[in-house]
Amino acid sequence: MEVANLSLQTVQKRYGISADDMIELYKKMLIIRRIEESCQLAYDRDKVGGYMHLFVGQEALAVGFIAAIRPDDYVLAGYRDHAYALTLGMTPEKMMAELFGRATGCSKGKGGSMHIFDKEHNFLGGYGIVAGHIPIATGVAFASKYRKSDQVTLCFFGDGAMNAGVFHESANMAGLWKLPVVYVIENNLYALGTSVERATAQPELYKRADAYGMPGKRIDAMDVLNVRKEAQEAVDYVRAGNGPIMIEAMTYRLVGHGVADKPALQSYRSQDEVSEWRTHDPIPALGKLLVDENILDNDKLNELDVQAKQIASQAYEFADKSPEPPLSELFTDVYTDMKPEGHERWQ
Numbered sequence: 528m529e530v531a532n533l534s535l536q537t538v539q540k541r542y543g544i545s546a547d548d549m550i551e552l553y554k555k556m557l558i559i560r561r562i563e564e565s566c567q568l569a570y571d572r573d574k575v576g577g578y579m580h581l582f583v584g585q586e587a588l589a590v591g592f593i594a595a596i597r598p599d600d601y602v603l604a605g606y607r608d609h610a611y612a613l614t615l616g617m618t619p620e621k622m623m624a625e626l627f628g629r630a631t632g633c634s635k636g637k638g639g640s641m642h643i644f645d646k647e648h649n650f651l652g653g654y655g656i657v658a659g660h661i662p663i664a665t666g667v668a669f670a671s672k673y674r675k676s677d678q679v680t681l682c683f684f685g686d687g688a689m690n691a692g693v694f695h696e697s698a699n700m701a702g703l704w705k706l707p708v709v710y711v712i713e714n715n716l717y718a719l720g721t722s723v724e725r726a727t728a729q730p731e732l733y734k735r736a737d738a739y740g741m742p743g744k745r746i747d748a749m750d751v752l753n754v755r756k757e758a759q760e761a762v763d764y765v766r767a768g769n770g771p772i773m774i775e776a777m778t779y780r781l782v783g784h785g786v787a788d789k790p791a792l793q794s795y796r797s798q799d800e801v802s803e804w805r806t807h808d809p810i811p812a813l814g815k816l817l818v819d820e821n822i823l824d825n826d827k828l829n830e831l832d833v834q835a836k837q838i839a840s841q842a843y844e845f846a847d848k849s850p851e852p853p854l855s856e857l858f859t860d861v862y863t864d865m866k867p868e869g870h871e872r873w874q
């Protein structure tokens with residue numbers, strides 16, 4: 528892409544990243560934002576079954592971390608998972624079709640929003656059980672170490688998930704066996720409607736790392752350039768064979784916990800607080816920097832926004848036109864051999 532008025536070396540030196548890579552981070556965050564808005568629209572129109580949790584406000588976290596890994600590394604996340612799959616390379620069509628429960632979705636429409644999965648890009652899920660994926664990610668890291676590969680696993684989970692027993696068991700084993708995993712706490716200040724202070728005795732969550740023999744660090748995750756830099760340091764540390772690391776990424780969801788958590792119902796936080804965090808929205812922040820540094824002008828930013836909206840609406844159209852899975856698929860790819868009584872009716 529065209530870079531105006533500023534030498535590439537100056538940008539690289541000042542921000543530790545090339546102007547082109549900065550633009551890429553911006554485009555990725557913007558596309559995720561527009562797709563998430565499309566998901567909300569689809570839900571409001573009754574196109575999406577089950578529950579859905581959006582990532583609006585937290586985009587810098589996924590985009591910054593994934594910029595720091597290799598394609599053969601592994602990523603696992605909780606139920607707020609769309610952004611990870613998209614950043615890793617899943618097509619918006621495949622993801623949106625999954626939400627719509629269509630045969631063209633990444634899990635043939637059987638997983639839905641909370642269970643996005645993409646073997647091709649080493650995204651091992653999308654899990655609906657709070658903290659349920661932390662031991663799985665730890666096992667994946669164990670497998671890498673056992674095979675003597677230098678692959679790193681990124682494991683993303685919420686502040687609330689940190690109080691589950693399996694977190695402690697997993698972190699202990701990872702610390703003891705020096706497993707190649709980066710535990711990333713998405714600290715968006717709330718577990719559903721419960722604030723970190725109300726639920727956690729030591730609210731500086733990164734300090735728990737010490738108990739499990741690994742370094743811990745708190746970072747600003749509303750600034751994608753900062754996330755990328757910190758993520759690269761963490762990933763390099765782990766890949767070099769030093770064992771695990773824990774990063775507490777301070778972020779904020781600008782929307783409700785899930786689609787049913789409407790602003791009027793959010794008694795756990797004030798709208799003033801949300802407005803204050805809106806001023807730290809990572810997307811306009813990077814947009815402003817690109818303009819201030821004469822890397823892009825406002826017309827170009829608008830053009831990128833139009834493109835992002837087109838990508839989102841194409842995905843929506845694709846999902847909407849896709850077929851539902853046939854009834855003959857009802858018992859395939861499910862984790863049991865048992866067939867419920869009367870199953871013959873469906874075949």
Ligand SMILES: Cc1ncc(C[n+]2csc(CCOP(=O)(O)OP(=O)(O)O)c2C)c(N)n1
Nearest residue numbers: 607655656657685686687688715717718719
């Ligand atoms: C084992 C389990 N208990 C309870 C729930 C219901 N639940 C869904 S999300 C959530 C809050 C989790 O908060 P956090 O880990 O901070 O993630 P965030 O939603 O903030 O991203 C709860 C309690 C669940 N899905 N799984």
